[in-house]
Amino acid sequence: MAFLKVVSLEKALEIINSFPLKPTIEEIEIEEAYGRILAEDVISPIDVPPFDRASVDGYALKSQDTWNASESNPVVLKVIGEVHAGEEPKVEVSPGETVYISTGAVLPKGADAVIEFEVVEREEDKVIIYKPVYPQAGVMKAGTDISKGKLLLKIGTKLGFKETALLSAVGFEKVKVFSKPKVAIISTGNEIILPGDELRPGKIYDINGRAVSDAVKELGGEPHFIGIANDDRESLKEKIIEALKYDIIILSGGASGGTRDLTASIIEELGEVKIHGIAIQPGKPTIIGLIEGKPIFGLPGYPTSCLTNFTLLVAPLIRKLLGMDFKIEYAKKKLAHKVFSVKGRRQFLPVRINDEVAQPILKGSGAVTSFIEADGFVEVPENVEILEEGEEVRVVLFKF
Ligand SMILES: Nc1nc2c(c(=O)[nH]1)N[C@H]1C(S)=C(S)[C@@H](COP(=O)(O)OP(=O)(O)OC[C@H]3O[C@@H](n4cnc5c(N)ncnc54)[C@H](O)[C@@H]3O)O[C@H]1N2
Numbered sequence: 001m002a003f004l005k006v007v008s009l010e011k012a013l014e015i016i017n018s019f020p021l022k023p024t025i026e027e028i029e030i031e032e033a034y035g036r037i038l039a040e041d042v043i044s045p046i047d048v049p050p051f052d053r054a055s056v057d058g059y060a061l062k063s064q065d066t067w068n069a070s071e072s073n074p075v076v077l078k079v080i081g082e083v084h085a086g087e088e089p090k091v092e093v094s095p096g097e098t099v100y101i102s103t104g105a106v107l108p109k110g111a112d113a114v115i116e117f118e119v120v121e122r123e124e125d126k127v128i129i130y131k132p133v134y135p136q137a138g139v140m141k142a143g144t145d146i147s148k149g150k151l152l153l154k155i156g157t158k159l160g161f162k163e164t165a166l167l168s169a170v171g172f173e174k175v176k177v178f179s180k181p182k183v184a185i186i187s188t189g190n191e192i193i194l195p196g197d198e199l200r201p202g203k204i205y206d207i208n209g210r211a212v213s214d215a216v217k218e219l220g221g222e223p224h225f226i227g228i229a230n231d232d233r234e235s236l237k238e239k240i241i242e243a244l245k246y247d248i249i250i251l252s253g254g255a256s257g258g259t260r261d262l263t264a265s266i267i268e269e270l271g272e273v274k275i276h277g278i279a280i281q282p283g284k285p286t287i288i289g290l291i292e293g294k295p296i297f298g299l300p301g302y303p304t305s306c307l308t309n310f311t312l313l314v315a316p317l318i319r320k321l322l323g324m325d326f327k328i329e330y331a332k333k334k335l336a337h338k339v340f341s342v343k344g345r346r347q348f349l350p351v352r353i354n355d356e357v358a359q360p361i362l363k364g365s366g367a368v369t370s371f372i373e374a375d376g377f378v379e380v381p382e383n384v385e386i387l388e389e390g391e392e393v394r395v396v397l398f399k400f
């Protein structure tokens with residue numbers, strides 16, 4: 001067992017990245033595609049619109065017939081039929097002729113423009129036109145919106161309503177996406193209760209179960225909350241065994257006291273502890289192991305510490321399973337004011353971002369509002385004791 005042998009964040013990430021998990025792909029119905037991550041490039045199989053289409057209600061004609069039309073010298077065309085949306089035109093327009101057409105209908109052969117009905121006069125089977133109509137006026141040509149063979153969406157795109165609309169426009173019934181990583185979540189501690197339970201002395205409501213579940217969801221994963229394990233071997237072991245049917249297991253709490261050893265010893269009994277301590281703050285007592293090929297993370301109990309470590313250690317793995325790069329995303333910001341730090345441990349402090357400025361939230365990891373009010377957390381390198389106001393800093397964003 002790698003008992004309390006503290007490793008660097010880089011080493012921890014290297015170990016996590018080496019875990020035997022790979023992205024898997026599935027084909028799903030378009031109705032289920034919202035929020036999923038594309039596992040293929042999408043090329044348009046058709047032209048949109050698929051045919052030259054009237055974009056106004058009016059008369060389809062040969063534009064050349066109208067070029068000499070004016071108020072004093074109108075052109076008269078003969079109406080030879082009608083074509084409505086959804087129909088195949090049965091008529092062809094010859095010189096001197098026109099066809100009544102509705103918006104969205106196929107432009108009949110021979111015609112190259114449509115004039116709105118409001119600007120012409122209709123007399124029985126005649127239409128009187130007082131101005132020239134330009135070629136393609138009132139027409140949307142086939143493929144001008146989307147052309148067949150065009151790359152529409154790239155692999156890795158998160159499908160929002162615009163993307164699903166695009167898939168619908170080209171007739172996709174099914175689409176290939178990365179399978180959602182299934183993540184089991186267990187909160188630990190005798191003091192933790194669920195909303196709805198009675199708040200007896202010494203008890204507190206579970207925050208990590210909710211926050212981690214929804215962060216997993218926001219990343220594109222599928223959370224499975226297993227429940228709260230008491231600080232006893234049987235309760236914890238039972239919950240961990242139950243969690244093994246999922247891809248990744250996340251525990252929170254019990255990191256610093258005796259329960260920590262309990263977690264480590266259960267992981268060691270069922271699999272292997274790979275990391276027991278990381279040289280970061282928060283997160284020093286973090287445990288990471290592998291049971292039956294499933295990564296298991298023991299994150300700190302303080303919600304702010306738990307979510308910081310989730311973002312640093314677990315989010316890159318979930319992203320990797322969704323076809324993205326395994327890496328922490330940093331943004332460069334300027335520090336709003338001087339910050340003192342402890343030398344020797346890399347620190348991550350919650351910050352609020354206003355424009356390009358990172359404003360530290362100095363409430364400590366014990367406060368849940370530290371992370372709720374934060375947009376990310378600033379990295380204070382291990383060899384730095386003071387960060388000056390206005391200094392450029394690296395910020396990990398709470399953005400999944
Ligand atoms: N003597 C020392 N005490 C502590 C140290 C230390 O080095 N020496 N480290 C502190 C740091 S840093 C952290 S982080 C915590 C680590 O705590 P654990 O991971 O063991 O977690 P717990 O003790 O179970 O919980 C800490 C705190 O968070 C609350 N908590 C736990 N789970 C949840 C949850 N699901 N929802 C809401 N709140 C939760 C728990 O009740 C505690 O108040 O230890 C420090 N102590």
Ligand code: MOO
Pocket residue numbers: 280281282283284285300302305306365
């Ligand atoms: O390790 Mo605690 O997680 O420093 O806040």
